[in-house]
Each structure stands twice: as structure tokens, then as C-alpha cells.
Amino acid sequence: MESSVVSEMNRLVDEYFDVEDFNRLLKQFILDKSGEKSVWSDLTLYCHYMLGGSSPYITKVAALTELLILALDITDDLQDRDNEEKSWMRCPQELALNSVIAFLFAALGELGKIRQADPSAALPDAGRIGSYIVKSINGQYKDLNRSIGTEEDYVAAVREKSGSLIQFACYMGYSCLEDCAAQIREHIDEMACCIGMAAQIDNDVKDVQRYDVKNDLLHKKRTLPILYLLQFSEEDFPLFKQFYEGAVSRQVFLEKKREILQYIYDSGCIEYSRVIQLLYANRAEQLLAEIPAVSPWKEKFREITLGPFHTEQQSGESVV
Numbered sequence: 001m002e003s004s005v006v007s008e009m010n011r012l013v014d015e016y017f018d019v020e021d022f023n024r025l026l027k028q029f030i031l032d033k034s035g036e037k038s039v040w041s042d043l044t045l046y047c048h049y050m051l052g053g054s055s056p057y058i059t060k061v062a063a064l065t066e067l068l069i070l071a072l073d074i075t076d077d078l079q080d081r082d083n084e085e086k087s088w089m090r091c092p093q094e095l096a097l098n099s100v101i102a103f104l105f106a107a108l109g110e111l112g113k114i115r116q117a118d119p120s121a122a123l124p125d126a127g128r129i130g131s132y133i134v135k136s137i138n139g140q141y142k143d144l145n146r147s148i149g150t151e152e153d154y155v156a157a158v159r160e161k162s163g164s165l166i167q168f169a170c171y172m173g174y175s176c177l178e179d180c181a182a183q184i185r186e187h188i189d190e191m192a193c194c195i196g197m198a199a200q201i202d203n204d205v206k207d208v209q210r211y212d213v214k215n216d217l218l219h220k221k222r223t224l225p226i227l228y229l230l231q232f233s234e235e236d237f238p239l240f241k242q243f244y245e246g247a248v249s250r251q252v253f254l255e256k257k258r259e260i261l262q263y264i265y266d267s268g269c270i271e272y273s274r275v276i277q278l279l280y281a282n283r284a285e286q287l288l289a290e291i292p293a294v295s296p297w298k299e300k301f302r303e304i305t306l307g308p309f310h311t312e313q314q315s316g317e318s319v320v
Helices: 003-016 020-034 040-050 058-080 093-117 126-144 151-174 182-209 224-232 239-244 250-255 257-267 269-289 297-305 307-315
Strands: none
Touching: 003 020, 003 058, 003 093, 020 058, 020 093, 040 058, 040 151, 040 297, 058 093, 058 126, 058 151, 093 126, 126 151, 151 182, 151 224, 182 224, 182 257, 182 269, 182 307, 224 239, 224 257, 224 269, 239 250, 239 257, 250 257, 257 269, 269 297, 269 307, 297 307
């Protein structure tokens, strides 16, 4: 995350929140977020620049991208309870929830203020922003209520949950252009969805291989590698299906940690998921190549979105 974006986020907190301890808490959350390898604002900036944009408001808009994503990240962690090291997980839950509301409405308020000051400026539309975020929330709900039962269900949920957020970050960039052809917008939206699919599959492959509170198996989630396990393990390793159906307790399941991890590595679920991930990454690569874009921003955009997947294929290591 660029320092100018972090500065703009902190400026917004100062402008909208004058209660000293609340102001300090929100800035701590921003500091925590800026310490991650967050690329959300970069997606907005690079998408804008690679299409030839030079809006005077693009840094402000990129900061709004980060604030809205931060609000969703906090909400996601509060729901999953699996990211306890974060500052918003170490404070009282009611304060974290209040911060979510604060970031959401400060971002929307600032967008309205910019539009009011400069009515002719090309800026994101609040309704369009809402449509992307609502779609992501729908996908998140499908994950939370365990309604994913097939690979088709998984793809539909991930397109909503993850794909729509990448689309949102890119939209924030190209919406600040005075003119952006409909075909280019469509290409970017499809490309962004493919990037989101590839990134989520990457996360799911990593999560199924770890054995702490973030392991998706322990939460009985149905991700792409887990769906593979549930489908093909019934005869040679029935413990997975027994655990998901409630016939085996969490404690018994945990006692088989070594055998479970070994079976995951031997089952083919990782290799299968990586192949599907690469299909989405390659489609995104094809769409990006078809977009007329300016250097070096096109290359920078590719580096933060598709570069890690190709590094993985070359090195044989997981995407970091």
C-alpha cells in the first residue's frame, strides 16, 4: 500500500472522527492493514494509470477502496474468529463493529463530498460500489451457512465472494476516467473475476494444508480441494465424510492429524485445485493481453495479480 494512500486514510479519520480514543483505534486498524501486503488500492491505481488515467482524485479514491475493504476484512474476521492476532480482534467486539460502520460511511461520505465539490468529475458511482459489495456479501453468506455442496456451488459462491471484490477495486480505478469503452470495462470485469477465482483457490489450497484454527476442514467448509477429498476419499479414507456428517467428533478428528495431512498430500486434491487455478489465471492473462494499456502500469498490474501464480508454476511452490 502506497504511503500516500495511508496518509489519505488517516486524513479521513481525522476529518470524520474527533473522539480521541476512537480516532486512535481506527488509525491502529489502518496501521495494521498497511502492514499487510495489501494490493487493493494498487489495483485501483494501476487500473486507472494503465488505461491512461490522470485523475486528481485517484489517490483519494484508492484510499476509499482500502477503507471499504478494511471494513469487510474486519467483518470477515469477526465472523470466522480465526485471525486473532489482528488489532480489531483484540479489542472489544462492539468497538470493532462500530469501526466497520465508521469506515463504510466515512468512505461513502467522502465520495459524496468530492462529487459535490466537483460535479463534473469522473468518479465511482455509489450504487455501483454497493452492487459489487452486496454481491460479495451474498457469496460470503453461502460460505458461512455451509450451503456449498458441489463444485458448481463453489464456483458460483467464489465468483460472488472474491471475484466481485477484485471487480470493485478495478472499477474504482476505471470509473475515474473521463471515457472508458464498454468493451474494455467488460474485459476488465471478466479478468478481475478470473483473478479473484485464482486467488481464492490459492487461499483454499493453503488453508487445507495447515492444521491450526484457520484450517477449513476443522470448520467443515467445502472448498475446492475439500470437495475433491469428500468425493474421492470415502473408500480409502472415510474419516473426512464421517467428520462432516457428525459421526466423528472434532477431538477424534484432531487426533488423526498426521494421517489426515499425509492423505491430503497423497490424494491429488492439491494438484487438481492448482490445475483449475491455472485455468482461471491463464484466462485472466489472455484478457489482460487484449486490453490496450500503458506501460509500465500494465506490467505492474500483472505483477500484483497474475505474477505470483506464474512464479508458483516455475518454482513449484505455493503462491505467497
